[in-house]
Amino acid sequence: xxxxxxxxxxxxxxxxxxxxxxxxxxxxxxxxxxxxxxxxxxxxxxxxxxxxxxxxxxxxxxxxxxxxxxxxxxxxxxxxxxxxxxxxxxxxxxxxxxxxxxxxxxxxxxxxxxxxxxxxxxxxxxxxxxxxxxxxxxxxxxxxxxxxxxxxxxxxxxxxxxxxxxxxxxxxxxxxxxxxxxxxxxxxxxxxxxxxxxxxxxxxxxxxxxxxxxxxxxxxxxxxxxxxxxxxxxxxxxxxxxxxxxxxxxxxxxxxxxxxxxxxxxxxxxxxxxxxxxxxxxxxxxxxxxxxxxxxxx
Amino acid sequence: xxxxxxxxxxxxxxxxxxxxxxxxxxxxxxxxxxxxxxxxxxxxxxxxxxxxxxxxxxxxxxxxxxxxxxxxxxxxxxxxxxxxxxxxxxxxxxxxxxxxxxxxxxxxxxxxxxxxxxxxxxxxxxxxxxxxxxxxxxxxxxxxxxxxxxxxxxxxxxxxxxxxxxxxxxxxxxxxxxxxxxxxxxxxxxxxxxxxxxxxxxxxxxxxxxxxxxxxxxxxxxxxxxxxxxxxxxxxxxxxxxxxxxxxxxxxxxxxxxxxxxxxxxxxxxxxxxxxxxxxxxxxxxxxxxxxxxxxxxxxxxxxxxxxxxxx
Numbered sequence: 001x002x003x004x005x006x007x008x009x010x011x012x013x014x015x016x017x018x019x020x021x022x023x024x025x026x027x028x029x030x031x032x033x034x035x036x037x038x039x040x041x042x043x044x045x046x047x048x049x050x051x052x053x054x055x056x057x058x059x060x061x062x063x064x065x066x067x068x069x070x071x072x073x074x075x076x077x078x079x080x081x082x083x084x085x086x087x088x089x090x091x092x093x094x095x096x097x098x099x100x101x102x103x104x105x106x107x108x109x110x111x112x113x114x115x116x117x118x119x120x121x122x123x124x125x126x127x128x129x130x131x132x133x134x135x136x137x138x139x140x141x142x143x144x145x146x147x148x149x150x151x152x153x154x155x156x157x158x159x160x161x162x163x164x165x166x167x168x169x170x171x172x173x174x175x176x177x178x179x180x181x182x183x184x185x186x187x188x189x190x191x192x193x194x195x196x197x198x199x200x201x202x203x204x205x206x207x208x209x210x211x212x213x214x215x216x217x218x219x220x221x222x223x224x225x226x227x228x229x230x231x232x233x234x235x236x237x238x239x240x241x242x243x244x245x246x247x248x249x250x251x252x253x254x255x256x257x258x259x260x261x262x263x264x265x266x267x268x269x270x271x272x273x274x275x276x277x278x279x280x281x282x283x284x285x286x287x288x289x290x291x292x293x294x295x296x297x298x
Numbered sequence: 299x300x301x302x303x304x305x306x307x308x309x310x311x312x313x314x315x316x317x318x319x320x321x322x323x324x325x326x327x328x329x330x331x332x333x334x335x336x337x338x339x340x341x342x343x344x345x346x347x348x349x350x351x352x353x354x355x356x357x358x359x360x361x362x363x364x365x366x367x368x369x370x371x372x373x374x375x376x377x378x379x380x381x382x383x384x385x386x387x388x389x390x391x392x393x394x395x396x397x398x399x400x401x402x403x404x405x406x407x408x409x410x411x412x413x414x415x416x417x418x419x420x421x422x423x424x425x426x427x428x429x430x431x432x433x434x435x436x437x438x439x440x441x442x443x444x445x446x447x448x449x450x451x452x453x454x455x456x457x458x459x460x461x462x463x464x465x466x467x468x469x470x471x472x473x474x475x476x477x478x479x480x481x482x483x484x485x486x487x488x489x490x491x492x493x494x495x496x497x498x499x500x501x502x503x504x505x506x507x508x509x510x511x512x513x514x515x516x517x518x519x520x521x522x523x524x525x526x527x528x529x530x531x532x533x534x535x536x537x538x539x540x541x542x543x544x545x546x547x548x549x550x551x552x553x554x555x556x557x558x559x560x561x562x563x564x565x566x567x568x569x570x571x572x573x574x575x576x577x578x579x580x581x582x583x584x585x586x587x588x589x590x591x592x593x594x595x596x597x598x599x600x601x602x603x604x605x606x607x608x609x610x
Contacts, residue, residue: 016512017409021410021415023406024406025415027419027423027483027484028418028419028423028484030480031426032425034440034441035425035437037440096330097330099330100326100327100329100330102326103323103326103327104327109323110316115331118334122334122338122339124591124594125342125587126341126587127338127343128345128566128580128584128586128587129563129566129567130344130566130570130571130579130580131340131343131344135337135340135341135344150337151337154330154334183322184320184323184326185326209428213429213430215432215545215549220571231430231433232432234432234433234436238440262440265440269433269437272432276429280425280428284424287424288424288488291489291492
C-alpha cells in the first residue's frame with residue numbers, strides 16, 4: 001500500500017516536471033521566434049511575405065532588401081555613429097566612475113560620508129527632465145555626442161558597485177605599495193584597476209549597452225542628420241514609414257513617397273539587432289555577474 | 299565622553315594635513331564631484347522654474363515668480379485625471395502581471411535538474427533584455443500591424459477580421475505590459491536565481507526525506523529564500539509608480555491611442571521640450587518626483603516596520 005502510494009506521487013511529480021520543462025522551453029522559444037521571423041523575412045521576396053503567413057526558412061532567397069539598405073546607407077551611417085558613441089561614451093564613463101569610486105572606497109578618506117550622502121540624495125530625488133534639458137542646451141552641447149556622454153558620466157548605482165569592489169581589496173596591498181613610494185594614482189592604476197577586471201567588465205558593458213540602445217537622448221539632443229544614431233535611423237525606417245510620426249500624427253505618404261517594403265524594414269531591424277546579438281554570448285557572463293554583485297552588495 | 303576605537307584614539311590629524319598627504323585622492327575625486335554638482339545638483343535648483351513664468355530670454359534669475367500657478371493649472375486641468383489614471387493603470391497592471399513573472403519563471407528554472415537545458419533556455423531568455431526599445435517596437439509593429447502583420451494575418455485566416463492592436467487605445471496597456479514581460483522576464487530571474495544559489499541544498503534533502511512535497515519545499519524553503527529580494531524590488535516598484543519610463547511608451551504612442559497612452563513622463567516631454575512650456579512641464583515633473591520620493595520612503599518604512607530589511 002505504502003509503496004504504491006509513493007509510485008503514484010512519483011508519477012505526479014514527473015508530470016509536473018515535464019510541464020515545467022515545456023513551459024520554460026516555450027517561453028524561451030517565444031523570446032527568439034520574433035528574431036527568427038524577421039531574419040527569415042529579411043531574406044524573403046515581397047511576394048512570399050504577402051502570400052505565406054509564417055515561415056522560418058524562405059523558399060526563395062533574396063538579398064534585395066539588404067542591397068536597398070546598403071544603397072541608401074542610412075542605417076550604416078547610424079551604425080558608425082553608434083559605434084563611436086558607444087566606445088567613447090563608455091570610456092569616458094569608466095574614467096569618471098572609477099576615479100570617483102576609488103577615494104570613496106578608502107574607509108578613512110576625509111569627507112567620504114559627505115560625498116556619499118551627496119550621491120545617495122541624487123538616487124532618490126532629481127531635478128527632472130526639463131531643468132536637465134535646459135542645462136544641456138545652455139552648455140551648448142546640443143548636436144554634439146557629448147550631450148549623450150557627459151550628463152550620464154557616472155551612474156550612481158554602478159559607482160557604488162565599483163566602490164564596494166575596491167573596498168574588498170585587501171588594505172595591505174595599498175599600504176605596501178605606499179611604503180614603496182607609489183603615489184595614490186599609481187596604486188589605483190597599477191594595483192586596483194587590474195584586480196577589479198571582472199567588475200569593470202560588467203559595469204562597462206552596462207554602460208555600453210545603455211549607449212547602444214539609447215533612443216530618447218539621441219532624439220532630443222542630436223538633430224543633425226549626420227549624427228543620427230542607429231536606433232533613431234531604425235525608428236525612422238520602420239515606424240515612421242508605417243505612417244506614425246514622432247509627434248504621433250499620421251504621416252502623409254504623398255510627400256514622403258512610397259513607404260519601404262516589408263523586407264526592407266525587416267532587414268533594417270536585423271542590421272540594427274545583429275551587433276548586439278554578436279557580442280551577446282561574450283557579454284552574457286559579465287552581465288549575470290554584474291547583477292549578482294549588485295544584488296549581493298546593494 | 300564617548301570611547302573611541304584604538305585606531306582613532308590618536309589625536310586627529312588636521313584636515314589640511316590629511317589633504318596635503320592625499321592630494322592625489324582628492325584630485326581623483328574632483329571630476330566626479332564637479333559632475334554631480336553640475337549635472338545633478340544644478341538641475342535640482344532648476345526646480346525653482348516650476349514656481350516661475352520661465353522664459354529663456356529672461357533666464358533663470360530674472361523670470362517672474364508666479365507661486366503655485368502651474369500646479370493649480372495642472373490639478374485643475376482636465377488632462378490631470380486622465381494622466382493619473384493612465385499612469386496608475388499601467389503601473390497597476392505591471393505590478394499584477396509583470397512583477398510576478400520573473401519570480402514564477404525563476405521558481406520554474408529552479409526546478410529544472412538538467413543543467414544543459416537550463417543553461418540553453420536561460421541564454422535564450424536573457425536575449426531580449428539587450429535589445430533596444432526601438433527594436434522591440436519595430437518587432438511589435440512587424441508582427442502586429444493591421445495590414446501585413448503576421449498575427450493579424452493569422453487572425454484574419456481564422457476569424458476573417460483584423461484587430462487594430464497598434465491604433466486602438468483599448469490594446470495599448472496590454473501591448474506595453476506584454477512588451478515588458480517579453481523583454482525583461484528572463485533577465486529578471488537572475489537576481490532571484492542568485493538568491494536561490496545561496497540556499498543550502500541539504501535543506502531540500504532533509505525536507506524531502508521528511509516527506510515534504512514539491513509545493514511545501516517551494517513554500518517553506520525557496521520562497522523564504524527570495525522573500526528579501528522580492529520586498530526590496532517591491533519597494534522600488536512602489537516608488538516608481540508614477541515613472542512609467544519615456545522610451546517604451548513614447549515609441550508605441552500615436553495619435554490614435556493617445557487617450558490611453560499619454561502618461562506623466564510623455565506629457566512632460568510634449569509640454570516641455572516640444573511645446574516649450576518649460577515652467578509648466580517642470581511643475582509636472584516636480585509633482586511626479588515628490589510623490590515618488592514620498593512613496594519610496596513610505597514603502598521602505600512599512601517594510602522595516604514589518605521586520606524586513608529595507609533599502610535605506
